[in-house]
Amino acid sequence: MTNHAVVIVGAGPTGLMLAGELALAGVDVAIVERRANQDLVGSRAGGLHARTIEVFDQRGIADRFLAQGQVAQVAGFASIRLDISDFPTRHPYGLGLWQNRIERILADWVGDLGVPTYRGREVTGFAQDDTGVDIDLADGHRLRAEYLVGCDGGRSLIRKAAGIGFPGWDPTISCLIAEVEMVDEPELGIRHDGIGIHALGRVEYEVRDGEVIYKDQGPIRVMVTERRVGHVGHTSEPTVRELSEALIAVYGTDYGIHDPTSISRFTDMTRQASAYRDRRVLLAGDAAHVHFPVGGQGLNTGVQDAVNLGWKLAQVVKGTSPESLLDTYHTERHPVAARVLRNTMAQTALLRRDDRINALRDAVSELLSMDEPRKRFAAMMSGLDIHYDLGAGHKLLGRRMPDLDLLTANGPLRLFTLLHDARPVLLNLGEPGSLDITPWADRVQQIDARYTGSWELPVLGEVTAPSAVLIRPDGHVAWVGDLTQQGLADALTTWFGPPTAA
Numbered sequence: 001m002t003n004h005a006v007v008i009v010g011a012g013p014t015g016l017m018l019a020g021e022l023a024l025a026g027v028d029v030a031i032v033e034r035r036a037n038q039d040l041v042g043s044r045a046g047g048l049h050a051r052t053i054e055v056f057d058q059r060g061i062a063d064r065f066l067a068q069g070q071v072a073q074v075a076g077f078a079s080i081r082l083d084i085s086d087f088p089t090r091h092p093y094g095l096g097l098w099q100n101r102i103e104r105i106l107a108d109w110v111g112d113l114g115v116p117t118y119r120g121r122e123v124t125g126f127a128q129d130d131t132g133v134d135i136d137l138a139d140g141h142r143l144r145a146e147y148l149v150g151c152d153g154g155r156s157l158i159r160k161a162a163g164i165g166f167p168g169w170d171p172t173i174s175c176l177i178a179e180v181e182m183v184d185e186p187e188l189g190i191r192h193d194g195i196g197i198h199a200l201g202r203v204e205y206e207v208r209d210g211e212v213i214y215k216d217q218g219p220i221r222v223m224v225t226e227r228r229v230g231h232v233g234h235t236s237e238p239t240v241r242e243l244s245e246a247l248i249a250v251y252g253t254d255y256g257i258h259d260p261t262s263i264s265r266f267t268d269m270t271r272q273a274s275a276y277r278d279r280r281v282l283l284a285g286d287a288a289h290v291h292f293p294v295g296g297q298g299l300n301t302g303v304q305d306a307v308n309l310g311w312k313l314a315q316v317v318k319g320t321s322p323e324s325l326l327d328t329y330h331t332e333r334h335p336v337a338a339r340v341l342r343n344t345m346a347q348t349a350l351l352r353r354d355d356r357i358n359a360l361r362d363a364v365s366e367l368l369s370m371d372e373p374r375k376r377f378a379a380m381m382s383g384l385d386i387h388y389d390l391g392a393g394h395k396l397l398g399r400r401m402p403d404l405d406l407l408t409a410n411g412p413l414r415l416f417t418l419l420h421d422a423r424p425v426l427l428n429l430g431e432p433g434s435l436d437i438t439p440w441a442d443r444v445q446q447i448d449a450r451y452t453g454s455w456e457l458p459v460l461g462e463v464t465a466p467s468a469v470l471i472r473p474d475g476h477v478a479w480v481g482d483l484t485q486q487g488l489a490d491a492l493t494t495w496f497g498p499p500t501a502a
Contacts, residue, residue, distance in 0.1 A: 014285030014302035015151030021310025051383030069097030078350035156287035168271030183256025196225030268292035439499030
């Protein structure tokens with residue numbers, strides 16, 4: 001039996017991000033992945049929202065993604081475009097980048113951090129006790145971990161074996177998604193009709209002046225809504241014939257499809273784990289929430305789950321914080337995904353096409369063309385408005401910390417560079433040396449700096465400049481100071497463990 005502090009099941013974006021977070025904290029973490037390598041069949045999800053790019057920037061890896069993707073305005077609600085170019089963020093845009101590329105970049109980062117991955121291995125079950133979890137693999141090997149995290153997708157074995165409920169709504173529509181070659185030249189672009197939404201485009205493209213320009217050749221990416229809800233399950237992967245029939249129903253032809261790289265089916269089934277944790281077993285990403293992919297929020301929500309959980313789990317494993325800190329993972333992240341589930345259900349309804357839905361869609365479109373509704377919905381879709389309820393106080397409390405251009409004794413500094421190692425920061429903007437956090441100095445970086453610009457948050461606009469801010473490793477604000485230390489010791493204890501005795 002091989003021992004690790006944490007075992008993550010699944011090397012998708014969520015599992016990889018979590019592994020990176022734990023490795024940064026010096027935790028012995030390993031990944032179990034049933035694929036023999038990081039290759040994905042097909043390109044899958046297609047983009048990153050602004051907040052996820054910020055999260056990568058907090059770890060110093062955003063440039064790796066920006067170098068390979070297409071910067072574009074990707075936020076939208078039911079295909080109604082929402083421009084965020086005027087938002088107060090260093091990244092007022094999204095990124096067009098297929099999931100297979102996203103995964104490869106994250107896998108390289110995790111590899112740099114030295115995380116071992118058990119590839120070509122499948123978990124068949126586990127048993128947890130008071131001190132850890134025994135994990136059974138299909139090849140007869142066993143692993144022992146203090147904590148097990150299921151990042152193993154919507155059909156999560158970990159969730160099922162833990163007996164965690166997955167309530168929600170059954171599917172009402174299904175879509176086929178594929179990468180194929182076509183004999184005939186297809187009609188590229190998006191089409192709406194009485195059946196639903198459909199799209200044909202080449203896998204290779206670039207964005208010019210906000211418009212998607214497809215390459216002249218290469219595989220075609222197909223997304224077509226089916227007339228009837230198809231079955232989703234392990235044993236019934238869709239066939240070329242089903243894809244052909246679905247295309248003919250919409251386009252009158254299947255364009256001579258052949259040589260599919262991948263064909264899969266997804267639905268608008270909408271479900272969420274009733275609990276994100278059962279003692280020593282936790283869930284993140286699609287294992288914790290599934291929904292129709294409209295708005296492109298799934299992968300982004302999963303990556304942000306990982307960044308919320310990673311530092312908390314690391315502190316509990318190291319004995320810095322009590323196990324109760326893990327309860328805040330569910331408390332903070334469950335409402336975020338619940339909101340994603342609601343907005344995707346609303347969008348799915350608007351994607352249907354009949355005269356009444358068209359009238360409603362026109363009304364929503366007119367509403368979203370107004371500044372205030374646009375900002376609210378765009379901040380929701382891009383993840384920039386996420387607010388953890390940490391109690392009453394300054395408007396910054398519980399929200400993402402802006403990436404300020406600071407002046408320090410050692411010169412200019414971007415705030416996000418302070419978060420590269422996933423360590424908390426106490427930023428003192430008042431009198432240098434005026435805050436004393438000696439009992440937490442081994443865990444929390446203290447930085448004296450000056451900032452002369454305005455403090456602006458998406459939707460909320462300008463907020464009062466604080467004299468000090470306590471920033472968690474996930475980039476969210478845990479305490480805001482007003483020239484006094486009132487409440488600081490409590491916040492430090494809550495989030496980063498009790499004080500060290502002198």
